[in-house]
């Protein structure tokens with residue numbers, strides 16, 4: 001490994017895999033962990049204190065649905081006590097007015113509310129949960145009343161990408177300060193459903209135009225972050241800003257991962273906060289050092305001018321498409337793996353009748 005190791009800046013704490021919804025694009029693993037495997041409130045509090053001491057500034061409380069944990073308020077309070085800026089990533093289901101006030105009092109800084117669709121029928125069908133949309137709208141209203149800063153997280157794919165203009169309008173109506181328009185990343189359940197979720201090239205072009213027009217129009221009112229669909233790009237994203245460089249994920253059972261999908265790389269073994277300190281895991285574990293820096297890179301990336309821009313892309317994507325985690329991300333036009341991706345894309349995006357969703361259960 002060539003580079004100096006800096007401390008992590010952000011932590012994603014996956015408090016649980018439990019969730020009342022069943023989104024077919026869920027990034028959770030297809031083998032979900034049960035409640036009995038989850039870390040206790042006290043252990044999470046200890047993990048947050050360790051994270052802050054290590055240098056973490058931002059904490060994302062995620063899942064599954066974090067509100068499925070009855071101790072969510074205590075967990076948020078522990079994060080606040082540790083001095084972490086704390087963001088709750090939620091579908092809203094399981095949050096009541098009382099709980100939201102308690103979370104605000106506990107020091108929660110920000111909420112990121114996920115959106116399955118802009119109309120009840122579509123949203124409930126995608127989320128696999130009847131009545132979910134109405135409950136989410138009610139939660140959004142209460143968040144606005146309390147005044148907790150809100151980001152809308154709209155996951156876009158073949159079924160809802162054409163609703164992008166309405167999605168932007170909804171973000172403004174709900175008083176969000178920011179919207180993340182995240183085209184589905186094909187990991188976890190989304191990989192299982194890739195064929196059903198893959199947008200068409202026409203949809204992607206329309207979405208790019210909508211975003212390009214909306215950014216200057218909504219300047220000062222709504223910040224728009226657009227994550228375009230990977231497979232339609234020429235070069236990969238800088239996944240996790242470089243493996244083991246700035247972010248650390250902790251799974252519900254305490255397994256510490258360089259990214260949420262890293263467990264799909266079969267030759268890596270991951271350590272657990274129940275057995276070892278976060279600091280030891282971050283600096284010294286085999287999994288974090290496997291793809292850190294540039295020494296691990298294949299020669300194509302080693303000699304490339306984008307080496308320090310995208311860090312060779314996503315290891316999990318190379319694993320998922322090519323079965324080789326150390327290969328350049330197959331999104332890269334320079335890589336031999338791109339031909340595999342193009343073939344997949346050609347087949348999937350040209351389907352007249354995409355397959356039915358396999359719901360996360």
Ligand code: SF4
Nearest residue numbers: 019021023026064091
């Ligand atoms: S993506 Fe859907 S199913 Fe997965 S955790 Fe979020 S709300 Fe639940």
Ligand code: SF4
Nearest residue numbers: 301304306307312332
């Ligand atoms: S060759 Fe490697 S570093 Fe260069 S653009 Fe492709 S993936 Fe990125």
